Amino acid sequence: MAGSDRRPAVGVVLASLLLLAVGGGVGLLPAAEGLGVNWGTLASHPLPPRAVVQMLQDNGIKKVKLFDADAGTMEELAGSGVEVMVAIPNNLLDLLTDYAAARDWVHANVSSYSFDGGVDIKYVAVGNEPFLSSFNGTFLNVTFPALQNIQRALDDAGHGDAIKATVPLNADVYNSPKDNPVPSAGRFRSDIADLMMEIVQFMNQTGAPFTVNIYPFLSLYDNDDFPLDFAFFDGNGSPVVDNGIRYTNVFDANFDTLVSALSSAGVGSLPIVVGEVGWPTDGHKHARADYAERFYAGLLRKLAANAGTPLRPNQYVEVYLFSLVDEDAKSVAPGNFERHWGILRYDGQPKPDELSV
Incomplete structure (x- = not known):
């Protein structure tokens, strides 16, 4: 597929998605500044890299x-001028527990x-959600040594001041107790609490x-009783009240549960991506497309306004949308939706009647 044939239509969709943030005096550029996208390639016919990079540039995705x-x-x-988190x-991970391999x-x-x-x-992303419960502990003993070795290798190569090693983690690495399910009670998961303490202390040092990774959709998917409106940002749901703080959406509540977990580990000011x-x-x-549009509209307005969350108010949050394109070769073990996260179809074309303004 020729990239030059695809860029104009693709560009329109990304621009339209960003324009969802326009409203209440909020414009396109502030929303785009802090916005990144995930570029997955588990597709039967991946888009040519040159076309994707041009698409990012055309739409100001940095x-x-x-x-x-x-x-x-x-x-x-x-x-390209596009900032990269390479992974x-x-x-x-097991191989990289050896420093020579990391170097x-x-x-x-x-x-x-x-x-x-x-x-x-x-950034260098060391692994991808390696502590998921579904991995049954496969990567528990290798992730932290690999992280340490990669950061050491970055330092030794003279990159350490500009490039940091991190570990993208699923939000299931922290939680609140069932008898007190509020953000202020957030702690790291009990079975990995000691390991998480080591990792966050190391990140704080480096x-x-x-x-x-935060997915309000999965709150609905995992729990039929989860209140639908709480998954979005328009404040239509019943709030969760935590020590006088009103949470009107699950994204803020989840993010602040992590903030509380970090505080309990002694690194309450650690940056969060x-x-x-x-x-x-x-x-x-x-x-559904209408739910996706509703979700992105609220998220992008929030980012454009630098609204932050109740525990980190008025702060810029670095966010990567998942994802740029549908991936028709992904496993559907978690659910059939796994192949449909893209704001574009598998071939890079706009989804008909979807995510439009």
Whole structure:
């Protein structure tokens, strides 16, 4: 598929999505400034990297999060002005517990692109949600050593001041007790509490952010009794009141549960990056285009206003939408919706009658 044939239509959709943030005096550019997208490639016919990079540039998207360090993708990102979170897949974490292997990885995937006019790498994502309960502890003993080795290798190569190693984690690494389900009671999951303490203390020392994936859609998917309106940002649902603070949406409540967990670990001011957030458009009764539009409209207005959350008010939040395109080769084990997170179809074209303004 020729990238030049696809860019105009694709560009219209991304621009339209960002324009959902317009309203109440909020314009397009402030929303775009802090906004990134996840670029997944688990598709039967992945979009050409050159076309995707041009699409990002055309729409002022200045941040992208990858799931690997594919050479073709990295080469196209060179000189693009797009800030990159490059990633290490979970299946490499065990190998990277050896420092020599970590040093070689950094040389091949960071140093090789770090030149004038090269790739603007800001983060290295060490693994992807490695502590999911469904992994049954497979990566518990290797993630932290790999994180340490990658950051050390970045430091030794002279990149450590500009590039930080982080671990994108699912929001299930923290929770509130069932008898007190409020954000202020947030703590790290009991089975990994000690490990999480080590990781966040290390991130605090290195200046890396805590990267978390937050999915209000999954609150609905996992619980038929979850109040629908609480998944969105328009304040139509009944609030959760926590020590006088009113939470009107699950995103803020989830984010502040993490803030409380970090505070309980002694690193309450650790920066937080939202590595993934989005809404699917098919594959479940709540995976609908109108719900996706409602969700993105509220999220983007929030980002454009730098509203923050009750525990971190009036703060810029770095957010990566999940995701840029549908991925028809993803596993549907979690649910059929997994292949429909994109704001674009598999082929990079607009979804008919979806996510439009």
